[in-house]
Amino acid sequence: MRPPQPPDSLRPPHLPPTSRRGFVALTAALAAVPLLPGTAAADGAPDWDPADFRSTVTAVPPDPAAVVLGSPGFETHADGVGDDTAALRAAVDEASRRGIANKLGDILGGARDFAHGDGGGIVFVPEGRYLLSGPVDVWDSVRVIGCGASRPVFVLGESTPGYAAGAPRDVFSFRRRPVGGPVAYANNDTFGSALVNVDIEIAAGNPDALAVRFGGAQLCLLQDLDISVGDGRAGIDHNANLIHRVRVTGGEVGLQAYAASAGWQTTVLDCRFEGQRRAAVAMANDAKLVVVRTAIANTPRGFESAADQWQHLYVEKSHFHAVGDAAVVLNDSTSVPGAENDLIRLSNQLTLLDCTTTDTPTLLLRAQSGTRTPGPVPSAVVREVTYGLRVEGALGDGERRREGVYAAVSPDAAATRIRAGLRSDTPPPPPVRAWVSVADVAAAMGRTVGRGEDDLEVFQAAVDRHETVYVPIGQYVLGGTLRLRAGSNLVGLHPRQTWLLAADGHPAFSDPDEPCALVSTPHGGRNLVTGLGLDTARHTPGSVNLLWRSGADSYLADVMTQFVKWHPEDAPTGDPGYTYRGEHKYGIWVRGGGGAVANVWSCNGWAENGLLVEATDVPAQVYEVSVEHHESREVVLRRVWGWRFLGLQTEDHIYGWRSQAVEVEGGGGLLFANSVFFRVATVLGPSPYGVSVRGARGVELRGNRGYRDKTPEYTQWGAAVVDLRSGRTVPEVEFTLLEID
Numbered sequence: 001m002r003p004p005q006p007p008d009s010l011r012p013p014h015l016p017p018t019s020r021r022g023f024v025a026l027t028a029a030l031a032a033v034p035l036l037p038g039t040a041a042a043d044g045a046p047d048w049d050p051a052d053f054r055s056t057v058t059a060v061p062p063d064p065a066a067v068v069l070g071s072p073g074f075e076t077h078a079d080g081v082g083d084d085t086a087a088l089r090a091a092v093d094e095a096s097r098r099g100i101a102n103k104l105g106d107i108l109g110g111a112r113d114f115a116h117g118d119g120g121g122i123v124f125v126p127e128g129r130y131l132l133s134g135p136v137d138v139w140d141s142v143r144v145i146g147c148g149a150s151r152p153v154f155v156l157g158e159s160t161p162g163y164a165a166g167a168p169r170d171v172f173s174f175r176r177r178p179v180g181g182p183v184a185y186a187n188n189d190t191f192g193s194a195l196v197n198v199d200i201e202i203a204a205g206n207p208d209a210l211a212v213r214f215g216g217a218q219l220c221l222l223q224d225l226d227i228s229v230g231d232g233r234a235g236i237d238h239n240a241n242l243i244h245r246v247r248v249t250g251g252e253v254g255l256q257a258y259a260a261s262a263g264w265q266t267t268v269l270d271c272r273f274e275g276q277r278r279a280a281v282a283m284a285n286d287a288k289l290v291v292v293r294t295a296i297a298n299t300p301r302g303f304e305s306a307a308d309q310w311q312h313l314y315v316e317k318s319h320f321h322a323v324g325d326a327a328v329v330l331n332d333s334t335s336v337p338g339a340e341n342d343l344i345r346l347s348n349q350l351t352l353l354d355c356t357t358t359d360t361p362t363l364l365l366r367a368q369s370g371t372r373t374p375g376p377v378p379s380a381v382v383r384e385v386t387y388g389l390r391v392e393g394a395l396g397d398g399e400r401r402r403e404g405v406y407a408a409v410s411p412d413a414a415a416t417r418i419r420a421g422l423r424s425d426t427p428p429p430p431p432v433r434a435w436v437s438v439a440d441v442a443a444a445m446g447r448t449v450g451r452g453e454d455d456l457e458v459f460q461a462a463v464d465r466h467e468t469v470y471v472p473i474g475q476y477v478l479g480g481t482l483r484l485r486a487g488s489n490l491v492g493l494h495p496r497q498t499w500l501l502a503a504d505g506h507p508a509f510s511d512p513d514e515p516c517a518l519v520s521t522p523h524g525g526r527n528l529v530t531g532l533g534l535d536t537a538r539h540t541p542g543s544v545n546l547l548w549r550s551g552a553d554s555y556l557a558d559v560m561t562q563f564v565k566w567h568p569e570d571a572p573t574g575d576p577g578y579t580y581r582g583e584h585k586y587g588i589w590v591r592g593g594g595g596a597v598a599n600v601w602s603c604n605g606w607a608e609n610g611l612l613v614e615a616t617d618v619p620a621q622v623y624e625v626s627v628e629h630h631e632s633r634e635v636v637l638r639r640v641w642g643w644r645f646l647g648l649q650t651e652d653h654i655y656g657w658r659s660q661a662v663e664v665e666g667g668g669g670l671l672f673a674n675s676v677f678f679r680v681a682t683v684l685g686p687s688p689y690g691v692s693v694r695g696a697r698g699v700e701l702r703g704n705r706g707y708r709d710k711t712p713e714y715t716q717w718g719a720a721v722v723d724l725r726s727g728r729t730v731p732e733v734e735f736t737l738l739e740i741d
Helices: 020-032 085-102 415-422 438-444 456-465
Strands: 079-083 122-125 129-132 136-138 143-146 153-156 169-176 194-202 209-213 221-230 234-237 242-250 253-257 266-269 272-274 279-283 289-292 295-305 312-316 319-330 349-358 362-366 372-374 379-392 400-411 435-437 468-470 474-478 489-491 498-502 516-520 528-535 543-548 555-561 588-591 595-602 611-616 620-628 633-640 643-652 660-665 668-679 691-694 697-705 721-723 737-740
Touching: 085 122, 085 129, 085 136, 153 169, 169 194, 194 209, 209 221, 221 234, 234 242, 242 253, 242 595, 266 620, 266 643, 272 279, 279 289, 289 620, 289 643, 289 668, 312 319, 312 668, 312 697, 319 415, 349 362, 349 415, 349 697, 362 379, 362 400, 435 438, 438 456, 438 468, 456 468, 456 474, 498 516, 516 528, 528 543, 543 555, 611 620, 620 633, 633 643, 643 660, 660 668
Parallel strands: 079 129, 122 143, 129 153, 136 169, 143 194, 153 194, 169 209, 194 221, 209 234, 221 242, 234 253, 242 266, 242 272, 253 279, 266 289, 272 295, 279 295, 289 312, 295 319, 312 349, 319 349, 319 362, 379 737, 435 468, 468 489, 474 498, 489 528, 498 528, 516 543, 528 555, 543 588, 555 595, 588 611, 595 620, 611 633, 620 643, 633 660, 643 668, 660 691, 668 697, 691 721
Antiparallel strands: 349 379, 362 372, 379 400, 697 737
């Protein structure tokens, strides 16, 4: 079938239609390139691997509100010999204290036993080797960020007491501290915690060591880590939102994955797992992993499910090298307890899409039957392997269903093909020496920022004069739109501690029919915007959190909006999300833009929707985005071509039970991979369908979680999708593929 094409009015002149003949010719040309030997390149990486795991925060940024490890009060040895555990713990405690004091990260507002304003902060760690002798708790919304030309290294010393006692023990652990209660592991009330740009080494004699116990809800992040587990248990234990550019070597398993907090999915992006003794990824209860451009090498198994568990597993553009037993091991769907229920059986889902293998003889092993789906050796191109329900030609006269294994695999994966699949579209920030702090720009203008007055003039001067503008921790008021130039980068490092706030009641934000954005980017821009919170205040019905029009090479990541839940007039005010009523029309608005988007949380419940994308054929890859708490619609796509959502999560809540997950009108070439359209157990009523389409061509849903077993009459969608023109629906809410031609 010819891929869906945008109409000529939307197609840029440099993008002609792709013919099937041209596609086949391109494929043949790639296949003609000989497979290169699997030897290591000069830098130690295999010749098929384009990854570069260098430091991404190359110096300590100028941020007076952050804590710097090694500064007075937090002195360290940083030589790998003297014990630096106490200093690191004290620095994390101080970052948390500052967040409680400044209240910038206050979402929960004292509810659910949180300290008022427990918003965390940043600990900068300069280059060095830091010896640890015990666990380090990373409190709610604290970010530990390494800085330097080389990443700092945390070392668990040889045979450290407590790490060979027969029970798993963390080195780093994401935690929360309820008021008056015991410390707990991070959960669905934990937002924004992170380890960024640090390395972790577990020395010999620590067989029970877990490098990172990872958990939390939105915006929790492991990024730019090199974890050497050695003879320890695991590199990462549990999982939250995004695991990005992380390399794990050694250990029994690389990632011990569980269902993330509240049952959402986790995205594993641009990662590497090598040399695990048992499996690269061991999946316990339904982990809902979205795995993209990840390489797994020299291990018996790539992904392995625990017994009696179903999995929602989606793997794209990834490579398996020398995986001896099987790339994926799942349970037979009919063997899972409760499999007589279609919802349970069809929840066991696998997709391998556009992957490659070398020296990996089995793609899928089903544990109970022992059935193997083979892959050609020495190498293979895995165009598609699925396990579960496929609904093909959905919503049309030729709609058909099949259940089981489907495989489209060919031999001979060239090294160039493997490298192309693994090449990333999520760039690191520019070197810190190129960053200019907005506070320094203000000082040069004889001004200050972050004091409650209108800071727009300073911010605009900063982006007009400098390519990369750094925004330190603080809250900055804008009395209009900050307009980025085509090459502007706007960098923050903590979206719950670094806020751009609309001037409340300002005339610029007063008219919903003349929308005014806090931040806007130009058509075709090569912009990088990261690490910011965007708050449109209360009396601003014409405000837009972000107007994004940037081009295919742009990057938007680690961004959140203000936390508000839509509620009726008579809703009780005990939940911190119900803080005010608003009349906002826009949240995050994409018009004619695209690029890469990762780890974004749109929870401004008073907007008509959380993410509106309109009139664009600029392709986009959207990773681990959460859109929640709106009255009627979460995500709206109108005349959108070539957008791919990998790990989209939406959430209705008690009063938002009428809210639809996704609305698609026109456009095509759309993908929704391993989506979780979540309905909380307390919703007050049913919803007829999760996704609506009208006049769209070529829409695929690959992997889907569409029900909960709590109050299923309300928490299960009435149908997965509906065609609003014909009224046809697909009633199954659990499937591996739903293809709308």
